[in-house]
Amino acid sequence: MIQGFKEFILRGNVIDLAVAVVIGAAFTAIVNVIVSAFINPLISLFFAADSLDEALEVTVPTLGGGEATFAFGAIIGAIINFLAVAVVVYFAFVMPMNRAKERAEAKKGIAADEEPALPTEQELLVQIRDALQAQKPTT
Incomplete structure (x- = not known):
């Protein structure tokens, strides 16, 4: 059981995936800072909002008398x-x-x-067939 787990962990794909998750989390933090420090101020230039989460909100009345808000800025x-x-x-x-x-x-x-190319299985089978046919006595 431990040997199987060891083989699973030491596969290149599992290690690659683990590295990708860690690096993705690190880049997510960097991207979040870029969005909050650069993109959100750009949004505030064009919209009356401090961030994308507050921009492009559409509020519609509901059947129950309340309101529903669609936050298209958050999606963007x-x-x-x-x-x-x-x-x-x-x-x-x-x-x-x-x-x-x-x-x-x-x-x-x-x-x-640099190495000579080896024949394919089909080519070998054709050669064997031809050799066998050549050995048959003709009647």
Whole structure:
């Protein structure tokens, strides 16, 4: 049981996922500061609100006599936060890792070209069939 757990933990995907969660949380904090220190003041220039959460609110009466408020600014703010985190994670982690993988594959490709290419299973089967047919006596 412990061996299976050890194999699970040591898989590259699990470790990559754990690193991604930690880094995503760290970038979320940075993005939240950028939104509160930069984007929210920009919003206050255009709307009569201090932040996106308070901008673009639409209040409508309900059937029970109360009011319902739709906070479209909060939705836009969540989208901006998501896109900011996604952009940072892509350019800081995904793109460099993809380039590193491409370089590693290119180096493998050069080494693989030096070795003779082995025939596929289908080609081997065709060769075996042809050899067997050549051994049959013709009647």
